Amino acid sequence: xxxxxxxxxxxxxxxxxxxxxxxxxxxxxxxxxxxxxxxxxxxxxxxxxxxxxxxxxxxxxxxxxxxxxxxxxxxxxxxxxxxxxxxxxxxxxxxxxxxxxxxxxxxxxxxxxxxxxxxxxxxxxxxxxxxxxxxxxxx
Amino acid sequence: xxxxxxxxxxxxxxxxxxxxxxxxxxxxxxxxxxxxxxxxxxxxxxxxxxxxxxxxxxxxxxxxxxxxxxxxxxxxxxxxxxxxxxxxxxxxxxxxxxxxxxxxxxxxxxxxxxxxxxxxxxxxxxxxxxxxxxxxxxx
DNA sequence: TACTTTAATCAGGGTCTCTGACCAAAACAA
DNA sequence: TTGTTTTGGTCAGAGACCCTGATTAAAGTA
Numbered sequence: 001x002x003x004x005x006x007x008x009x010x011x012x013x014x015x016x017x018x019x020x021x022x023x024x025x026x027x028x029x030x031x032x033x034x035x036x037x038x039x040x041x042x043x044x045x046x047x048x049x050x051x052x053x054x055x056x057x058x059x060x061x062x063x064x065x066x067x068x069x070x071x072x073x074x075x076x077x078x079x080x081x082x083x084x085x086x087x088x089x090x091x092x093x094x095x096x097x098x099x100x101x102x103x104x105x106x107x108x109x110x111x112x113x114x115x116x117x118x119x120x121x122x123x124x125x126x127x128x129x130x131x132x133x134x135x136x137x138x139x
Numbered sequence: 140x141x142x143x144x145x146x147x148x149x150x151x152x153x154x155x156x157x158x159x160x161x162x163x164x165x166x167x168x169x170x171x172x173x174x175x176x177x178x179x180x181x182x183x184x185x186x187x188x189x190x191x192x193x194x195x196x197x198x199x200x201x202x203x204x205x206x207x208x209x210x211x212x213x214x215x216x217x218x219x220x221x222x223x224x225x226x227x228x229x230x231x232x233x234x235x236x237x238x239x240x241x242x243x244x245x246x247x248x249x250x251x252x253x254x255x256x257x258x259x260x261x262x263x264x265x266x267x268x269x270x271x272x273x274x275x276x277x278x
Numbered sequence: 279t280a281c282t283t284t285a286a287t288c289a290g291g292g293t294c295t296c297t298g299a300c301c302a303a304a305a306c307a308a
Numbered sequence: 309t310t311g312t313t314t315t316g317g318t319c320a321g322a323g324a325c326c327c328t329g330a331t332t333a334a335a336g337t338a
Binding site for chain 2: 002003004006007008009011012013014015018055105109112115116123124126127128129131133134135137
Binding site for chain 3: 185186187197198201218221222223224225
C-alpha cells in the first residue's frame, strides 16, 4: 500500500474526530477556520505569519480570520511594534474550545498507543519527526 | 509536536511533489481529480464506488469525472452487468500519466529511506499499516 | 404487480482558495 | 532628507470543490 495513503488515512481520522468533538461542544468552526485558529500564539499572531504557517495565501487567511472575527472567536488588535500590522488574538470565547480539542487529541493518541503498543508508537513518532526535517518547508 | 501535524507534513509534501511532476509532464489535472483518477481500477469502476473510496458524495465524484471526461482522461461506458450503472474507465491518453506519478513516488520513497535509514523506514511503514487497521473506514 | 433499493443525474448554494491590483507603513540607500 | 524597495494587509474577481435535496431509471423483492 502506497505510503501517501498510509499517512493520510490516520491523519484524516484524527482530524475528523477532533472536529466532531469541537462541534459537539457547541463551537461552530469549519476545518479551514480550525487550521488557522490552531496557529494563533498566546500573544496574538500576524496575519502573514498565519498564512505562512497554514500554507495558504494572505488573502485566504484574511478571509478565514474575517469569519472567525464575525463569530467572535478572534479579534484584531494593532501591533504596537509595527504600524502596518495587526495581531490576530484568540478571544475569551474561543479559549473554551482549545481544551476540548486537546482532550480529544489525547484520547486518540491513547487509543493509537493501545493498538500499536508503546514501543511501536514511539518508533512511529520518532520516524515522523525525523521525516519532517526534510519535508517541512518551515524550518 | 502534535501527531496530526507530524502525519500531515510529509503527506502534503509527497502530494505536492507528485502533482508537480504530473503537471510538468503536461497533464493538467487538479488534486481532486487526481484523487478520483487514482481509484479507477483496470477494468473501470462505478461512480458510486469511486465516491466511497475517495470519501466524497456521488455528486462530487460525478462532477470530477465530468471534468476528467472533457479532458479526455476517462470515458464512461455502460456496465454490462447493470443497466443503471456505467463504468468509468481510464483512456489511452491518461495511461501515460500513471508511470509519471509512480516514478516520482518511488523517488520520494527512496529519499525518505535515505534520510531515515532502512530500519526506521521499515518501522514507519509497519506502524502506519497497523494504524490503518483502526483508522481506515473502508475495511 | 407494487414496493424498496440502488446508480446516477440535475439544480442550486456555500466554502475555500487563488491571481492580480492596490494602499500604507517601515526599512534601506543615496 | 528623499527616493526606492520591502513588507503587512486589503479589495475585486474568479475558479475549484463539495454539499443537500429532489428526480429519473433500472434492479431486486414480496
